[in-house]
Amino acid sequence: MEASHLLSVGAELGEGPVWIGDALWFVDIKRLHLYRHRPESGTTDRWDAPEMVGWVLPSHRGDMIVGLQSGPHRFAPDTGSFTRIATIDADLPDNRLNDAAVDARGSIFFGTMDNEETRPNGCVYLLDHGAVRKTVLDATIITNGPAVAPDCSHLFHVDTLARTITRHAIAGDGTLGPGDPFLAFSGDEGHPDGAICDSEGGVWIGFYGGWAARRYAPDGTMTDEVRFPVANVTKVALGGPDGRTAYATTARQGLDAAALEAQSLAGDVFTFPVAVAAAPLVPANS
Template identity: 65%
Template sequence: MQATHLLSVGAELGEGPVWIDGALWFVDIKGRRIYRQVPITGALDQWDAPEFIGWILPATKGDLIAGLQSGPHRFSPESGIFTRIAEIDPDLPANRLNDAAIHPSGRLYFGTMDNDEAMASGRVFLLDGGAVRATGIDPCVITNGPAIAPAGDRLYHVDTLARRVSIHPIDAVGNVGAGATFLHFTGDEGHPDGAICDAEGGVWIAFYGGGAARRYDTDGHMTDEIIFPVSNVTKVALGGSDGRTAYATTARQGLSADALAAQPLAGDVFTFPVKIPGMPVTRANS
């Protein structure tokens, strides 16, 4: 299946699409910008962020939570104000937050990475009730996902440069156990990037440099492949009125002048239909 072009934004590093209350939210990490697109009206709203921003997610205590470079912040769309919840890695100024997911309990798991993509300083953290603690997942250069299974008992962690997806158990209080390899890519698929789970526990993975998004069942078998007219696909969200519309962000980052000329839609948002719906996004408990 071919993805369909939806929005022209030309993001340097589009990421973090999520369906919240009838609207598609996403960010441009390197452009330091938050977007909200309302399909029913066609409106596309934008806010500038004070730092690199990896994601935007809903919260139970009002407003949204934004993954800024220095740590998670509360964000008010009405005022445009960001208020820090916690500081992450103050001793690693090149690090930034990269991707995140909310557990059915409201716990928010997020990862960090070296913005220079060189040091294995990326870790996965847990934000729970306003407090942050590190998980036991091994550090890597670029963390992606995590994706959370519908039952909340499994977490999928993407080590992008190692091209490996690991699966970890989650206990009743949010602790993450030792991982086992779920998928390991060694061909020309590209690098696994953002990941999410659908209502049946299938895992959608975007492939940076691979020009595709692919779904894998719980046994790791590919069930669906969506081809894009751009090479850098970063993450998929499932939304729409019935949860069966997929939205995907892409990136211009790293493309040569010739590649950009050949891919004029790089950095835009795309869409495609899916058979298995996504899960409604739980609000973070912080």
């Protein structure tokens, strides 16, 4: 299958797509932009964040929770204001928040990483009812995902530079168990980037430098591959009226002048249909 072009934004590092209500939300991490696109009307809104912004998720309070570089914040779209919930990695000023997922209980798992992509300073945290705690996952240079199974049984953690994904059991209090190998990739496929789970527990992964997004069944078998006209596919979201429309963010980051000329749509948003619908999105409990 080939992805179709949806929206021109030319993001330096498009990431964090998520379908909320009738709109696709996503971010441009490096340009500090937060976007909302309504496909039905074709309208797009943009807000400027005060720091690099990795993700956006809905809150049960009716506002949003976003992952800014220094920690999770509340975001009010009507005023454009940001209010800090917690400070993360204050002793690591080069770290930033990178990716996140909300589970069926409303808890948010989110990862951090070294913005220079050289030091193993990235960890996975849990935000639950306003409190943040670090999980037991090993330190990583670039954390991605995490993706959470729709029944909250497992979390999938992506180690982008190691090109591996591990599966961790989730206890009732959100504690993560040891990692079991789930997938490992060669250099030919690119680097596994953002990951999500659909309603059947399948895992969709964007491949940075891989020109593709792929879906894997819970047993690790690849079931779908979607090709893109751009190399850096960062993450997929499932949404639309029936939950069976996929949206994918991409990035211009790391492309030289020749690559940018050849990939004129790099950094834009793409779409394609899927057979398995999205898992229900639960507002965060914080």
